Each structure stands twice: as structure tokens, then as C-alpha cells.
Amino acid sequence: MRTPVITLMCVWLAALALAGCTAPPASLSDHDGLVHTPLDGDEGDLVVVVFSSTDCPIANAMAPDIERASRETTEAGGRFYLVHARPELTAERTRTHAREYELTMPVIVDRNHDLVRTLDATITPEAYLLRMRGNGRYDILYHGSVNNLYGSVGNRRQNISEHYLRDAVRSAAAGKEIEVSQRTPFGCYIERN
Amino acid sequence: MHAILFCLLASTTNAADTWSDVSPIVSRHCSTCHHDAGSGPFPLLSHSDLAGRRRFIAEILRRKLMPPWLPGGDSPPLHDDRTMPKTDRTRLIAWLDAGAPTAEGTEPVAITPPITPSFPAGTFTVPLDEPFVIPPETIENEHRFHQDTWCFVIPLDNEDPLRVRGIGWKTAAPQSVHTVTLVADDRGRGRKRDEVDPRVGFERDGDLDRDISGSLGGVGIGLDRMLLPPGFHWSIPAHSDLVAEVKYRPLGRALPLGDQAYLVPADDVASREVIAVVTGVNRLKVPAGEKEHEAEDRFTLPAAFDVIAVIPRARNECRSMRLSANLPDGTQRTLLDIPDWDAHFRRPYLFKSIQSLPAGTILVSRFIIDNTDGNPRNPYDPPEDLRIGRRTGVAGFTLLGAGSDAAASNLLLKTSQRVMDRRGSQTRPSRTPIPSPKAP
The missing domain is CATH 2.60.120.230 (Jelly Rolls)
Incomplete structure (x- = not known):
């Protein structure tokens, strides 16, 4: 039974690769009131979206590496967004969290789960590296874990030795193929609306 | 056979459980650490605390990652055993899987945060005065990523030997500091190590020559004290320092350590060292x-x-x-x-x-x-x-x-x-x- 499912997924991914994904242009405010449309952009734009949570210990432990990925993305000319998925979060809470964890990228709260549903995010932290095709279409170049700090929930490495997202950003910025485009993310579930 | 199986299942799970049914289980096994001042990364006191994380908590429970308790097998009975009975675990998972229901027409009542008992009368406090900050991530140390450990010398300035029946440690970073073990040092060995390390505190483990780190005992996650049974005491020589080996887990942000050690004097003159x-x-x-x-x-x-x-x-x-x-x-x-x-x-x-x-x-x-x-x-x-x-x-x-x-x-x-x-x-x-x- 497993083989047909995998075949169907491959067909679906291949179709996505040809046609790209299309998203409604979700407009979301950050805690400073600035409006962002993460999935809208010019053809060729690199965009990173990382779903996170203010109190997920796994997402928080990766905050310094997420910040490094953010800086490298913007240095490469791309855009980087940290997206909180818990609807009850206030701007004050996300601002405090960003200050405590020294996060400098735009931080937005996806209260209606528009981005969560569009990208089909399930976990925090969960990273998406996108290449815009224009007109709201994009390709997913990398999806999954930020790094290998956690081998699974409850199994934490002492140190990060593989920086999956940062490596993917570097490869994409250099026009190189991303060796592994999908890594299982481990973390806290997003409870959907 | 089916009837027996049904009865067995019915005795351990109850699909009709609501928050008021399972909150005593949460209070017993989760809220002890999962409150605002506790070692858990988020509070588990209110219905929404659990409902908003129901799949994550259910997975953690299914995989028996929580409550944290390492001993198993045929270990003898231990104090503060955190083993969660199978019936409690099964009921809580079933309630979470069912969508964390509440009783109709009632407002879910939050669990009262636990009150940490005070130390016995006569306990004296020794502050850790060094301005150490837990780094956001593991730093490459002498033991190359072995474990995140830092040591501190805490002068006691005791003119006379001390007889102690309990030790304690309160940390300002309970979610990060997971183990603290203490050694009594009357030869200045910790001070020598501290002097040659230019940083706040010193690297390396807390073993001091023949005195193993923890030779005075220690504390762990959710355990802020270690009290000896009647008839036993630790002896701390005159003019000693406490050398504390602090093991921590970096949490992604810098956390200042403002900790305190506690010593509970022993009054039983006939106790054994x-x-x-x-x-x-x-x-x-x-x-x-x-x-x-x-x-x-x-x-x-x-x-x-x-x-x-x-x-x-x-x-x-x-x-x-x-x-x-x-x-x-x-x-x-x-x-x-x-x-x-x-x-x-x-x-x-x-x-x-x-x-x-x-x-x-x-x-x-x-x-x-x-x-x-x-x-x-x-x-x-x-x-x-x-x-x-x-x-x-x-x-x-x-x-x-x-x-x-x-x-x-x-x-x-x-x-x-x-x-x-x-x-x-x-x-x-x-x-x-x-x-x-x-x-x-």
C-alpha cells in the first residue's frame, strides 16, 4: 500500500515543480504594525518562512541559528519571516520574545492560519525556502527542519552539526541545486483553527 | 473474551473524561514543574495551556518522555518517584486525543500553582555572587561538547566545621539549569582553578582531586533540595568553600545566573558522617x-x-x-x-x-x-x-x-x-x- 502512496506524492511534487504553488497574497502585520505579504514577490525572489512559537522549547533552542539564517538570507538579497501560529499571541508578547532571543527579522502572527494552511505547516520550528515565480506563484526549494539539533522530540544533540536551512539558502543564492530538499521537522505541533 | 477486553479497557480509559476529571492528574504529574517559576518550558495549569498543545503533549506522553524519571526496571523504591501510573497516562492521552473536552456549561477551573515548601528552620543561605550568564548555545569547551558545565567557588567563611543534613539550590534559570552538585573544599583547590581561568567561574568538571563532584550530593530538575534521612549528616571542614558544578542546557537566549545554595544544619549529635x-x-x-x-x-x-x-x-x-x-x-x-x-x-x-x-x-x-x-x-x-x-x-x-x-x-x-x-x-x-x- 505504501508504494502507490509514494508514487502519488511523487507525481504531486513533480506537478508542483512544473506548475509551482499559488498562494492568496496573505497580508499580515508584524508587532510594529508593518504589513507584510510573504508569499508575494517578484520572479526570482528568495523568501524564507519559519514557523515558530514563543514557548516551544525546540523552536526557542534554535533561535540563534534561525537568526543566523535570517541574516544570511537578507545578505543574499532574500526576505525572511518568522511566523507565530498561536492566535492568542499579543504584539507585546512577540516583541518581548524577539528581544529576549535577539531576533531581528520581521515577526508576524498568523492568527487566522492563512500561511499555515497555504504552506501546510504542522510543526514549530518548520522552515520553508521559496523561490518566487511572480503573480503569487512560487516553488518550494527546501522544506523541513532548521538544523539537526533535535534528532527527534526528546532527543537533543549537544550541538548543531548540520545547518539544513542555512545550507539550502546558500545553495539557492548561488544558483546551486539543494542536495536534500525535504527534512522531517521535529518540534511542537501547530493546533489549527 | 471480548467482554473481558472491553471491561479492561473501560477500567483504564474513559472517553467521557472532561477537564475536571483529568486536571488532578495534570496537577499531580505535570504542574509540579510546569508553572511560571518552574523548570518546565511552559505552564500546564489551565485548560487552554493543555488544549493549545494537545497533540504535542499527547505525543510526549505516548513516548513516555514526561514526566522525566530515568530509573526503571527493578530499581528499589526511591524518594520522589515520578513514574506516572499507566491508568493516569492512558486517561490523559485519551482526553487530549478527544480534543480536550470540558464539561458542558461549566467554566474550566485552573490548577493552583504548587507552593514550594520552605527550607527547615535554621537553614542558611549562601549566594552565588558571580555574574555568570548562561550562553544561548553550547560553547566548544575543553571536553568538546561533552556537556554544558560550569563551576563556581562559593566561600562559606566558616570558622568551625559544619554538620549539615540537607543541601539545596535555587536557580534563577530553572528551565536551563538541570543538575547542580556540590563539593566541600577546604584546600583551596577550586580557588586555584578559578584563578587560572580568566572567565567568570571556571571550566572543567567539579571533581576536586579525590572529592568527586556530588560528594556532598546535589539537586536535579524539579528537585531543589536533598535532605538526608535521620541518622546521617555531611561534614564540612572549617574554612571551606562550596564548589558547585552547574550543568545547564542552553535555551537559545542568554540567561543570567543568580543562584543560591542552602545548607540545612544537622542537630542529631549521634548521626553518622x-x-x-x-x-x-x-x-x-x-x-x-x-x-x-x-x-x-x-x-x-x-x-x-x-x-x-x-x-x-x-x-x-x-x-x-x-x-x-x-x-x-x-x-x-x-x-x-x-x-x-x-x-x-x-x-x-x-x-x-x-x-x-x-x-x-x-x-x-x-x-x-x-x-x-x-x-x-x-x-x-x-x-x-x-x-x-x-x-x-x-x-x-x-x-x-x-x-x-x-x-x-x-x-x-x-x-x-x-x-x-x-x-x-x-x-x-x-x-x-x-x-x-x-x-x-
Whole structure:
């Protein structure tokens, strides 16, 4: 039974690769009131979206590496967004969290789960590296874990030795193929609306 | 047959459970650490605290990652046992899977945060005055990612020896600091290490020559004190420092440490002084890729030993450990069995009843090391050949207890230290022998 499912997924991914994904242009405010449309952009734009949570210990432990990925993305000319998925979060809470964890990228709260549903995010932290095709279409170049700090929930490495997202950003910025485009993310579930 | 099965299931799960039914379970097993000032990363006090994380919590419970309690197998009864009964676990998971329902027409009542009991009267507090900040991430240290550990010297300025029946530690970073072990240092050994390290506190473990880190006991996650049973005390020589070995887990942000140590004076003049007997493996040689390397050590007790507590220690490559006692009458007794070692959740384990081991008992400590990349806690990626030696042990058990009298305790201590010295091929100054009580 497993083989047909995998075949169907491959067909679906291949179709996505040809046609790209299309998203409604979700407009979301950050805690400073600035409006962002993460999935809208010019053809060729690199965009990173990382779903996170203010109190997920796994997402928080990766905050310094997420910040490094953010800086490298913007240095490469791309855009980087940290997206909180818990609807009850206030701007004050996300601002405090960003200050405590020294996060400098735009931080937005996806209260209606528009981005969560569009990208089909399930976990925090969960990273998406996108290449815009224009007109709201994009390709997913990398999806999954930020790094290998956690081998699974409850199994934490002492140190990060593989920086999956940062490596993917570097490869994409250099026009190189991303060796592994999908890594299982481990973390806290997003409870959907 | 089906009817029996149904009855069995019905007795352990109840699909109609609501928040008011399961909140006592949450209060008992989760809220003790998961409150605003606790060691848990988020509070678990209100219905929404759980409902907003129901799949995550259900997975953690299913995989038995929480509540954290390492001993299993046939370990003897231990104080503060956090084992969650199967019925509680099953009911809580079923309630979460059912969408965390509340009773119709009622407002879910939040659990009252637990009140940490105060220390006994007469306890004195010693602050850690050094401005140490826990870094956001692991720093590459002397032991190369072994464990995040930092040590501090806390002067006691005691003119006279102290008799202590309890120790405690309150941390300003309870979610990060997971183990603190203490050594009494009357020779300035900690100060010397502190002086040569230009940073706040000093790196390396808290072993001081023959005094193993934890020879005064320690605390662990959710455990802010260690109180000895009646009839026992620790002795702290005059003009001592406390050397604290603080193990922490970086949380992604800088956390200032503003901690305090507590000492609970002993008032029982007839109590016995607690000594630390160490048994374990001093050398490990495990090739990269070896999945089940077994390391074993045997230590024969030269005198009867009343053991009150045991503190395990091992590297992150260790998967499981077991300490057993082969008694002279041919029987075997398990003292501690940890089937899934996770250094993060280690703590001192106090036996509910004293484990009296006669002279001639062989302590057998056994460790399984997994040096493959399939071990997610292996700090090296890809795995490296593990070749390590350490006089005070690279994986071991520190047994706290006392001989029947001062002479027996001194013999136990001397033999344990001689074994360590022989393995380490070096001799260090002996600690002051325990004085025998003066004749009336």
C-alpha cells in the first residue's frame, strides 16, 4: 500500500515543480504594525518562512541559528519571516520574545492560519525556502527542519552539526541545486483553527 | 473474551473524561514543574495551556518522555518517584486525543500553582555572587561538547566545621539549569582553578582531586533540595568553600545566573558522617560505529556499607546503565537501573529504605555505550573513536552512605580512593579522616 502512496506524492511534487504553488497574497502585520505579504514577490525572489512559537522549547533552542539564517538570507538579497501560529499571541508578547532571543527579522502572527494552511505547516520550528515565480506563484526549494539539533522530540544533540536551512539558502543564492530538499521537522505541533 | 477486553479497557480509559476529571492528574504529574517559576518550558495549569498543545503533549506522553524519571526496571523504591501510573497516562492521552473536552456549561477551573515548601528552620543561605550568564548555545569547551558545565567557588567563611543534613539550590534559570552538585573544599583547590581561568567561574568538571563532584550530593530538575534521612549528616571542614558544578542546557537566549545554595544544619549529635564511594569505569575505548559497547567495573566493599543515595554520571554516548550488588550470600540486588540514560534528567536518587550491604559485597556497574550516528545524543557527527581516561571515572556511580562506624567509613573511603589512584597512576592528598567519637 505504501508504494502507490509514494508514487502519488511523487507525481504531486513533480506537478508542483512544473506548475509551482499559488498562494492568496496573505497580508499580515508584524508587532510594529508593518504589513507584510510573504508569499508575494517578484520572479526570482528568495523568501524564507519559519514557523515558530514563543514557548516551544525546540523552536526557542534554535533561535540563534534561525537568526543566523535570517541574516544570511537578507545578505543574499532574500526576505525572511518568522511566523507565530498561536492566535492568542499579543504584539507585546512577540516583541518581548524577539528581544529576549535577539531576533531581528520581521515577526508576524498568523492568527487566522492563512500561511499555515497555504504552506501546510504542522510543526514549530518548520522552515520553508521559496523561490518566487511572480503573480503569487512560487516553488518550494527546501522544506523541513532548521538544523539537526533535535534528532527527534526528546532527543537533543549537544550541538548543531548540520545547518539544513542555512545550507539550502546558500545553495539557492548561488544558483546551486539543494542536495536534500525535504527534512522531517521535529518540534511542537501547530493546533489549527 | 471480548467482554473481558472491553471491561479492561473501560477500567483504564474513559472517553467521557472532561477537564475536571483529568486536571488532578495534570496537577499531580505535570504542574509540579510546569508553572511560571518552574523548570518546565511552559505552564500546564489551565485548560487552554493543555488544549493549545494537545497533540504535542499527547505525543510526549505516548513516548513516555514526561514526566522525566530515568530509573526503571527493578530499581528499589526511591524518594520522589515520578513514574506516572499507566491508568493516569492512558486517561490523559485519551482526553487530549478527544480534543480536550470540558464539561458542558461549566467554566474550566485552573490548577493552583504548587507552593514550594520552605527550607527547615535554621537553614542558611549562601549566594552565588558571580555574574555568570548562561550562553544561548553550547560553547566548544575543553571536553568538546561533552556537556554544558560550569563551576563556581562559593566561600562559606566558616570558622568551625559544619554538620549539615540537607543541601539545596535555587536557580534563577530553572528551565536551563538541570543538575547542580556540590563539593566541600577546604584546600583551596577550586580557588586555584578559578584563578587560572580568566572567565567568570571556571571550566572543567567539579571533581576536586579525590572529592568527586556530588560528594556532598546535589539537586536535579524539579528537585531543589536533598535532605538526608535521620541518622546521617555531611561534614564540612572549617574554612571551606562550596564548589558547585552547574550543568545547564542552553535555551537559545542568554540567561543570567543568580543562584543560591542552602545548607540545612544537622542537630542529631549521634548521626553518622556521609562519605562518597565511587565505582565505575575509568577508561573507555569505543570505536566509531560500535552500537552496543559494554563497559563494566567491579568493586568489592571492604566493610559493611549503608547506602542512602546514588548519583549516576555518564557521557552522552551512554544509552543505559545499571548498578547491582552481588552479596556474599550469593544473592544479587539491583541498586539502580536506568534503561534510557539522558544526562539532562539525571539527579541524585535517595533510597526509600537504607540499602545495607555487608562487607565483601561486589558492586557491579555496567554501561552500554552507543557510539553510532543512530544515537541522537552522540555529540560527534559523524561519530568519532571514543578514547577517554579519567582518574575519577568517565562513567560511574557515586554512592552516598556510611560505614557502621568511623573506622569502617574510613576504610571504605580509603579503599575507594586507592582503586581510583591505581587506575589513574597518581596519588593525591587524602581528605581528612573521619574522627572517631571521643570516649565519654
